[in-house]
Amino acid sequence: MFLKLVPRAEHSRKMAYLSPLLAGVLTLITGGIFFYLQGHDPLFALKTMLYTPISDTYGLAELCVKTAPILLCAIGLAIVFKAQVWNIGAEGQLLIGGLTASALAVNIIEVEAAWALPAVMLAGIAGGALWALLAAWLKTHFNANEILTTIMFNYIALNLLIFSVHGPLKDPDGYNFPESAMFGDASLLPVLVEDTRVHAGILFALLAVVVIWVLLARSFIGFQIKVLGLDASAARLAGFKDKKLVWIAMLISGGLAGLAGAGEVAGPLGQLVPQISPGYGYAAIIVAFLGRLHPIGILFASLLMALIYMGGEMAQIELNMPLAITGLFQGMLLFYLLACDVLIGYKIKFPWSGMDTVTSRVEQQ
Amino acid sequence: MDIDLITNILYAMIRTGTPLLIVALGEMVCEKSGVLNLGQEGMMLMGAVAGFIATWLTGNLFFGFLMAIVAGVVMSQLFAMIALGLNANQVATGLALTIFGGGLSAFIGSSFVGKPIEGLEVIAIPFLSDIPVIGKMLFAQDLVVYLSFVLFGVIFWFFRSSRTGLIVKAVGENPHAANAIGLPVMRTRYLAVGFGGAMAGLAGGYLSLAYTPLWAENMTAGRGWIALALVVFASWRTERILLGAYLFGLASILHLVAQGLGFAVSPNLLAMLPYIATVLVLVMMSRNQGRSKMYAPISLGKPFHAGA
């Protein structure tokens, strides 16, 4: 290696905050070069992706619509990732949440009472939470690696969803399209701003940010979750119940992802379709890292991620680019973030900057 | 069940199991050196798309497979640079590789979706392929399947009796001790990750050049993840990777079996079977941690920074 890493005596807080910004800038630069190579004016292309989508009220409203599910999933991931439980299954939990919410909603289309909407939301939360708890149970009782089980549950959830829209939940009057019937009005989330699609889902997401913030910063449960994640054997010695904590974290994370799914079907979609999510659950993983697992950071990172989604669509329309550009930018962002994060724990020593004082980690232990 | 059906099921089982076998062997070598690369799916997809495009442009399958392997290696070294060179969290870096590989492959492959190519041909070995039942399964396959048999043998020997295999195991168990007695920890790990990338690329190429053969977004459908589970299932033992890969191959073609036997089950439900099987297998194998302890690389996933 031509660069040498020198461990810092203590982690740099400044770098912890600067690293996501640096990663964003590097992603922009790489994206610009990338557009240039594709034969586009890089500045115009970046503007098309990252500014044009939100240059009017409608765009801002759409940003909120897309932010809501990402934020809900990511804020839940903050909890599980703090506990070092690698729940990669937000996507599946979101899908199951949408599925269970729809299963209830299509059976109460005629109901006009006020309980319909809360019931649909709760059904979504319960679905997502149970889906997550399944993985938690396999982890705490059978030691099954949660990364692999939650990924598998994502695939299973997707197949369940497709099965449902082709089978039990298919709209009998829907000309055989794989879709459910439209929900009754009482089951739909209220629209917040006239003539847009902004619905109450974004309020749930903001509420979740506040609650999770308090939980992590103030509550003893949050403290225990943090200890479990940083040092499991210290948690065990202190008598914290690790299995219970894993369950709580997964319950919250899955429940919020389930709520995100319910918010999609009862919000902008109004029915169950096979494509509830363009990978919101996976994007939330990037958001959680980008936001430093801190609720406020995650809020900003969610907005950025929603913007990248909209930018991908805009690039498809305006620049004739494949929609996959969204995934490309997401991946790039996460890679740059991980690379920049090295600056938190290490100083970079360039070969031309003085004598060889590289130290060894072995030595410090 | 008649003989023909069994013969065909066994044949398809090997074909379906082959990409899993190849990825899982590569990942096992990588994990034995102490590196957990969750980016298998991303590397496979890049292998699949690179192989497909190369073959589409040149009409040369061999060149296609070569490019698939190159793509896998390049992706793996991207992972290695960040996870090993910069000491980043291996879990997060692996996830990033999967997300990035998925996005990039979909992007560069977007104009190749649905285009046809001539896939890899089956080479039936004279006489041997005429053996009833197992003849077709073992001796009427394509070159990559035969290659996978060889790879299995080589890796089995590698860990059983080669000095380099011993070094890989030592580095995966205790990198600090390995460094202290002068073993090249980092070089071993870079190479192991690179080998895993080559295998994932090859397996991806197999999907787009032989198995399907065509390119579609996310065509690996979780096989990279299943391969990761396979390594756990096999508790890091080569011979059990072989067993596991073919068992999963079988689980993936159960809908053929069901059709053959005349059951009418929704294809969407049957499509879940490999994933459900993966979960069940993980549960069964992870229950008793002690059993696999002799073979599991103890320092798996832990960063190592020697500096010197």
Added chain:
Amino acid sequence: MNTPTASFQPDRPKRLIMQGITKQYPGCLANDSIDIDIGVGEIHALLGENGAGKSTLMKVIYGVVKPDAGEITWEGDKIRIKDPAHARKLGIGMVFQHFSLFETLTVTENIALALGDEAKDMKALAEKIRTVSARYGMALNPERYVHSLSVGERQRVEIVRCLVQDIRLLILDEPTSVLTPQEVDTLFVTLRRLAEEGCSILFISHKLNEVKALCHRATVLRGGSVSGACLPAEEDASSMARMMVGDETPISMDYDKVQGQDIFLQIRGLSRISEDPFGVDLKNVNLDVHAGEIVGIAGVAGNGQEELLAALSGEDIIKNHDAIHFPCGPVGNLSPEKRRGKGLAFVPEERLGRGAVPDMSLKDNALLTGFLTGLIKNGMIDHESTESFAKKIIKKFKVKTPNSGTHAKSLSGGNLQKFIIGREIMQNPRLLIAAHPTWGVDIGAATAIHQALIELRDNGAAILIVSEDIDELFQISDRLCALCDGALSPIKPAPDTTVEEVGRWMAGIFDTDVCDALAPETQTVSANATAGAVHTH
């Protein structure tokens, strides 16, 4: 008697000369212009406290660490040692304190790995291992897996690994800390024999009597630089100790031995099969610890200490609840938290990563076990009381730290241990269990910790100490026993037993039918080689 001075020749040719060796780490000057030389066939002691710079210097010699400045002359040639492989090629071998062995590989495979490509023929190598180990009196079976070996046997693997090649300088880092006194004697016989054959030996230790018994010359380090050099045979322990710690630090204290009052901890028939395939089963352990006394359990690591401590802390729930009793009743089925509620405090062996969370502040680490003392209100953390609790610990136990927001991992070992023990003591425990309480800390901190433990005992708490350091146990324990292969020896008041007797217990030589697996390989025990470390009156 083979006294070291008899064979000392000051004019023997130099094998290694190091001049002006300097090594800077972030925030710490580990080696400050160190000079040292070692002759052919000389046993040279490198003495110093924890943190004096011994480990860094020896890693420089072995090529693990590159010095920032300084010159190394090896057998007359100026060289730069590039890496351990280079060092080995020169004939430098090293026996690490924390062994660099691979548990899942066999003895032969372990040794083959270090030898490089010349070790192709495994059968021939196994034969060579057999011959070499027999020649130096270190019986070793080349086919055994390392995880099945005792700590003493593992050390033999490390030594034999150096001996199968052409060895000119053997470095041993605190080799005796993991051995029973009898095993120490055997090791010394081997080392003397090696030296007579012309091999140079660098013996790193902080145990002065061992140095006196074994070494020809000694170099003493303090705070990263050389604080003195001497001929150990002509010094007494206290003069060398002064060189090690300086004039200000009180070296050692004698504490009164007392009799306890009522029984607080009662262990009856505690047996447990380990779930870990590499673990040790506990075999019918019986022990009482009285209020107002310190009971010490000696033993070489890996003889069931971890398992016993886990059963006592509540991390492992044992099936037979009655096996562990507090005055309030059986506690064997209670969680660690519940046992804390009944008066237990616990200091684990691992300070960072069990006793304290490395990446959390001292304040958060105070909360880690202090949460039962009113720091939680309605499930919410009372940040103010937690802060003041942390500050009290820091003040009372003189923890050197900028403030309570400092991360645990940036404290030195001694300071962090003072914080952890302080945190436990401040909760007014009725029973304190501490594992290796002064392992790896400097003498000043060790003395402070011992005094705190004695004070806690005099206030009526029951204290159980598990330690590998037999001198420490004799210093602070009122009663003593030893653990071997999961079985507990008889227990005796400290003044009524001797280092030799406890050494035999550690080797499993006591009257129980379970622990006769380890055969005695004893010769007569030479007291001066094994007794007290830094211990002056």
